Structures are given as C-alpha cells and as structure tokens.
C-alpha cells in the first residue's frame with residue numbers, strides 16, 4: 342500500500358509520565374487516514390497532521406451508527422525498542438466487526454503496515470515504564486444520504502494516544518454493579534462486533550452504576566438476566582475453585598485480545614481455564630462460600646484489574662482481593678512483563694516497530 346507522507350514533526354508537548362497521563366486524553370501530532378469507494382477500494386492512504394475532520398452533516402455514521410473500531414497498544418522496552426502487542430488479532434477482529442456492520446474489510450498486512458509506520462513516526466510519544474501508546478483505529482460511513490442502508494463511502498483512520506492506567510486509581514480493585522433494567526447484547530445482535538452502538542447502549546447502565554459508586558456495569562445475559570457476560574468496556578473473569586472461568590463467545594461477547602492472551606497464559610501456568618455460562622447467583626454464593634476467590638476485569642485498556650465488590654439488586658458483595666501470589670496478580674505481572682520485554686515472548690505476540 343502506498344502511504345502518502347504529509348506528516349508534521351512535532352515533539353511531545355505533554356508530560357509522558359504514565360502516572361499522570363490517564364486514558365485517552367492526549368493525542369499525538371499525526372494520524373493515518375484512508376478512504377474507500379466501491380470502484381477504487383481503499384485509496385488515498387496518508388499520514389497527516391492530527392486535525393478535526395470536515396464531514397457532511399448527512400454522513401451515514403452520524404445518523405445510523407455504521408462504525409467499527411479497535412484498541413491496541415505499543416510498548417517501549419528498556420532498550421528503547423517499540424513493539425505492538427498482537428496487532429494482527431485486532432486487524433482480524435476489525436474485519437469481523439466490519440462484516441457484521443456491512444462495511445469493507447482491510448487487508449491485514451496493509452493495516453499492520455499503516456500501524457507500524459504511524460507508530461514509528463510517533464515513537465517519541467510512546468511512554469516508558471508502565472505506560473503505553475494506545476492505537477485507536479476507527480472506520481466510519483461517510484456517504485451523505487438519509488436512506489437506511491450501508492454506505493458507499495468510508496473513512497478509516499488511526500489515532501494514537503499516550504496512556505497510563507484506564508481506571509483513575511490504577512491497579513486498585515474496582516467496584517462493579519449488575520444492571521437489572523438494561524442489557525448489552527442478545528444473540529443475533531451486534532454484541533461480538535466492536536462498534537459504537539454497543540458502547541452507546543451501555544451508557545445509561547454505566548451512569549446508574551457510577552451513581553452507586555461503581556466503576557463498571559456487569560452485564561447479565563439478555564434472555565434470562567441470569568448469566569454474567571462482560572463489563573461496560575472489557576471482559577470479566579472469575580476464579581472458581583482455582584479455575585479461571587469466563588463467559589463463552591457465542592454472539593453476545595466481544596472476543597477480547599486480552600481475554601485470549603489470558604486463556605493462553607493460564608495454559609502456560611498450569612491454571613485451569615474454562616469458558617462456560619456462570620450464573621450471577623453462582624458467583625455470589627461462591628464468593629460467600631469462599632469458592633470464588635478472585636474476580637478480575639481484562640481488556641486492552643484495563644489490562645487486568647481486580648474486582649473488589651459486586652453490587653447486585655441493592656446488596657453489596659465484597660470480593661476478596663488476593664496478594665502478589667494471587668492468580669490475578671500473576672496474570673497481570675506476566676502479561677505486563679511480556680508486553681514490556683521483561684519476560685520471554687513465547688507466543689510471538691510482539692511485533693517490533695523500531
């Protein structure tokens with residue numbers, strides 16, 4: 342793929358200390374863009390200065406939400422080299438989401454090349470230590486028409502954000518609340534696609550959760566409101582009798598890259614891993630009886646974050662948070678160490694950029 346270079350050279354004008362960066366508040370100087378039409382496919386690929394877009398107010402994405410996105414990270418190693426973590430996983434998932442939303446796919450290698458070129462250009466913006474450079478690829482429908490149908494024009498772009506921790510208190514246990522009134526996704530819906538509508542649908546439940554002092558909503562299945570599925574912006578896992586359990590993919594759950602990495606790390610560590618339906622009642626009685634010993638959130642943004650409390654039907658259920666030898670801590674440390682080059686990358690998850 343030819344990438345036109347219109348980039349500006351700009352050194353970071355922000356403090357890249359991961360402790361003060363927060364999540365997704367700052368953006369680097371340049372972005373990647375590419376446009377799609379039925380005749381020419383993806384064309385006019387370009388790295389250009391980060392700037393607002395000019396869009397027709399009738400653009401389909403603004404009315405009917407035809408959009409898909411991704412989230413992945415680049416890490417700085419102690420020797421100064423920079424690596425993307427499992428970028429092909431994200432490129433492939435973007436294509437799966439695009440198929441669900443009737444949007445054009447991107448060639449995985451071309452997309453990877455765009456990511457590498459942009460991150461290489463913006464290498465000075467990659468924080469060290471426990472920070473990372475978060476990549477946010479996004480595809481939107483740009484045709485200006487009000488009929489409900491899929492667009493004939495698309496814009497794909499990638500922006501970059503130096504980030505620290507997703508949750509404001511870093512690795513501190515988060516509180517989560519089930520939603521009784523709302524659901525995230527039902528079978529046949531868009532739950533397994535990474536698309537804006539799923540996040541828009543979560544906001545009201547997220548607001549209610551926040552008003553009760555919780556950081557995230559814990560979704561229950563849409564049909565029976567009985568089984569735990571995932572959280573507002575990440576997957577969730579439960580350690581039941583020493584086995585890490587999470588909801589099976591089956592149309593309603595986002596197939597998280599971190600979720601998949603944890604599955605593999607559990608195998609490496611000889612820890613059982615099971616994808617099965619888990620009822621909220623089983624979780625809560627398990628917590629009370631000491632059978633559910635840890636709960637954690639996992640996602641690109643959240644990495645691995647312990648859950649310290651579940652609010653369900655007005656009742657608070659304290660969840661034990663293990664020490665440094667807990668499964669949650671071990672998985673968190675192992676993942677961070679691989680990402681930052683401090684542990685062997687046995688599964689070839691890292692793709693070197695510089």
Ligand code: COI
Pocket residue numbers: 411412413540574575640641642643
């Ligand atoms: C990620 O973990 O990368 C996500 O996309 C979750 C998010 C919506 C912040």
